[in-house]
Amino acid sequence: MSQISATMNPNSSHPIDITPAHEQEFAGFGQLFSSLKRHRILLCSVAGGTFLLGGVAIASLKPYYQSVAEVAVGARGMISPSQLSPYADHALDLVALNTQLRIIKSPAIALMVTQRLHLADTPEYEQALRPSILSKLKRSLGLQTAEVPLTHEQHEELVSDLLMQRVVISNDGRSAILEITARSATPNLAPAIANAYVHAYLDFEQQAKIQAARNASVLLEEQIAPLRERAIQAEQAVSRYRQEHNLHLLGDDAGNDADRKGRIALPATTNDVRLTQMNRELGEAEADLARKQAIYNQAESDGNIETITAITASPLIQSLRLQQARVNARISTLAATALDRNPELIAAHAEAARIDDQIATESRKLLQNLRYEAETAQERVNALKERTNTLQANATEEEHADIRLRQLVGEATAAQSLYRDYLSRVGQISAETAIQQAEARLITPADQPLGPAGPPKKQYGILLLLLSLALGTGAALLRDRSRSTLRTLSELEQQTHLFGLGALPRFEGSLRQQLSSRHSLYGRMLNSMRAILTFGNPSIRTKTTVITSAVGSEGKTTLAISLASSVGALGKRTLLIDCDAHRPSVLLSLGLNETADGFIREALPGMDIFVASQSSERGVMNFEALGQFLEAHRDDYDQIVIDTPPILSFPEAGVLASFAEGVILAVKWHHTPASAVLEAQRILRTHHANCLGAVLTFVDIENLHPEESVRIGEYAYYRKLVSAP
Template structure:
């Protein structure tokens, strides 16, 4: 949407539009307008900075480099109190913090005796600026300052360490394990000595800390060994006492390595195992003897005892059977040759019968022996069973006691393991104490610098110049910011609903003199700019053409009356007739703008329906009608009907009618009377009226549906303009027209 097509509601929402944003080129235009202020502020700040930079004393820097995270002596099997894990980013930052600590600074101060160094002593003896200001204020008011107490050696040492810390810079780039120690002093040798002393103090501090940690661990282990030894002794005594009390005597005095003592076999266990074995053997023998006895009884019932294996295999039986066989053979032989009564036959038969009786007796004896063996085996099995039962009860009681014994032995074993571990650690830490080295290496020692390192005067001068220019730029922007009011046509166009018809330069002297000079052929930029605006109203786009023009402003003192009279005077300059109607009933000032007083009315024209007084030909072709003359003291607003009657009477006799009305923000006259005119021209004073005031004025006019033709920027000075306005006024100078 362009400025010619803005809706009457534009600007009423309170939302900013894109046109209200200041373009980047506006900054350069502002700097151009305030170039003198920029130069003065820049030079005023840069000159003292140059003087101060030139008086800065040179300094020398020396750098020592060390790398953390290395191990001088590797004892991987030691505990964490005597060995450090791999260094990470947190560890590196920790070492940087150690180097920056007051302990290191104090150690270096003592080692190098910096308390007596002239450079450090000068710093300590210099009174700080804050103290000097306080002393000056006290002296100004006549207050006697209290005497300063002398510094003790300890306080001087601490103060020197603080000064030293400010002169040493400890850095790590965050990408490596390297830490740089940079010392900056007024003496090159001192810088090198301080940087190297810092590295040495760091190594000594770390070594001392590790040795101290080792000895602390050693002392802790030593304190724990004695109670652990007593605990082990009491545990072993408790095991032995319980074993003796419960008769848990081990059958084996030597055990396999790693076998708990509670797993050893007791005497009762050994006896029970042997008894079980004997019982099994006796039961097997009993069953065997029972089987043999059963076989004998069966043979006795069947008459086949002689066929028993025990009988057959008996030597005596075998011998008797041989005899029986011989006797039977003899009887058989004799029976063939002699009779039964033969004595020899009888003797042989008697011998055979005797042998049979012996075999029967021996067989009976063997059977009886088998029966006795069965009884003896049964008695042995019973005795063994009774013994096994007794041992089983004893072993059961011992097993129950073994549970408690195992607990006691477990406690004793645990105490033994802890005690042996502490003994091993104590031996390791005792040998490690003398081998501690810090996990760091010195890469390079600081060397005496060949030349001074600073200050970088060129960089400081560049920074001072840049800062001074920024301050000058800021001063220009601030000065432009604190200035109130619209100062360019672009700012005026940014107000919603307004289009800039033109700008009018400020002029000196009376308005009548300018137009008399223009009539004599000596024109001015003021007259020509008014002519440009009138041409737009007469011959411009239909949007701007108007015969009856209402001139107003947002606030008083913006030059609306002068502009209204000048607009009418330019019409008279072109041999036209123009009428200025002063509608400001509260402060009529149209005649006063020309330096004239109220004149008598001229009744040569038909003005029977008009009120007020008419002054004719106050300027060539210009008449002024005052609706409410000052003498009448009538502060009532000119009504639209009254104005309509006046315009009806006077419009046929004039080519242009200009209405001068009160300011909009104070009175509603302009908004009410605008309905009787062709449009409103808003007068804005350069550098006085703000955009917010104009926005509020436009909101009031839109509320009355008033037609706004455009705005005019008045009283524009020759200086402080933007480039566009400056070029426009420069054109008038090229034509020899006066701009003021």
């Protein structure tokens, strides 16, 4: 081609689409490694400091010892086997098991262990409860009020709370064995705490059973006193009546004739026979009433209807218990193999809840039936008494004394029978209280550990190393990402979507020397950029080109002079127009003086210069005159380059861009932020300017990082020529 570009319509072709693909927006491993290498000092400082501090903290960790004890809960946690379900003893009652687990985890057990082992006086727990250095400092500075001295009981409660944090009690969900793991700083204290927990739990269970038996005994004793008084009064009434009416029973009163109280030395009559039978039925009815009333009163006072044989022996209750055992077995199996939100596990829990509700409902119905039976027995006793009274009213005067005596004997017999029954039950409960044992047993006592269980310093060290590297890498990447300036053509294209036309290096000496030297690195890189503009995509070939920048001091004037001079060096006619009305610097850069008409011919080989701001008021650009000038001289030159002021400082530069077919932005290396370039693009778009691309200026070839020299690293061989004249 004979010129940089042919005159063309800017809309005839589209700008180069250098929008990166989605995966190209992320840095590759090479860029990541380069970023880490660039900030290796920061990476090593952060990682080393973190590892050093963490290592000191890990080294200062004191060893601790763990000891494990195992205890099996009692048979109440199991369902009794039967012919219908021979394997029911393997079905755990999870509710009962969880209840025992909560009991052994309770603060009451922890307080019992604390008091038994005198943990409040051990150095380990005394040191743990001492105020921290920070608290002492705040107290000395008056920022914190002095704490009120604790009582011995409060001190023990604090120690028990701390103890609960150092003891782990767990169950595998498949057995009735509880595992107690105690942790301590001394090897002797860890097994002592674990074993003390077991013994405290066993004692707690035993005391609970003994207390329940004592409560039942007290209740029966409260009922025995009036029964004894009633039996004595009945016997006294029989004795007084016999003496008053000169009556006696057949046989010796002191003998062992069981029927002597039912036979009277009087002729047997019809009323006598009926009254004898009626008194016998009345005695049986009163004994039955006393038994049913005692069962109902015990169930109502204890609140535990499951201990009543009349309820537990119900076929319906037994059937529901069997269903409950099966459902609990299924829950145990699902809990060991499925998650909490498993539909089958949720359905099994719902079924178990439904069966529990049904058992409770049926139990209440049976308890209500017991009350009805007691009331019915009372009504029967009342009916028998009424019938007895009727027979007594019909009795003759001679039979009246005998009937009354038999009635008194029947009442005395019933009172004595009820009294003996209650007395027997009190003796039985007293005997059971003396032999009560907890429904749990120690399986494996805790032994003294052979060595410390932790802390796992090796694992902590590995995690600390990984964490230190991660923090160091994160700090390096954060430092790299926090940088907003542009350093490479790839960053320029990725962040601004502008085509990177090339890069111009920093140089020493005058611009004229760089342009006139054949071996100048600056000239070589300039020729590379000119080749892109000459033989590249048609969309970047323009005849009239505006050179501008986002902010000042980015080398736009140097770029404009260099581009125009490069074209002129090929023997083409080039016109450079200085349109910076605020600070014209083209002539100053080349060491030239102003002329009267602002026109300087052959300022450099093949390049003329026109200072447009010289023909108008300083600081004000005459756009109409500039348009007429361009129209008049367009055909006289092969290439026209227009130098404008910074577009963000002087937005009228966007108007100047509308006079040209394309715009090139100068971007200073390691100086211009991407946000400034994007804002300059936005202003150019408002004036429908065709942005051809951008050029990195003032690149320090000697100090390029590896990732920065990817597209301009071929010039590394010529670095020694940077400062050449």
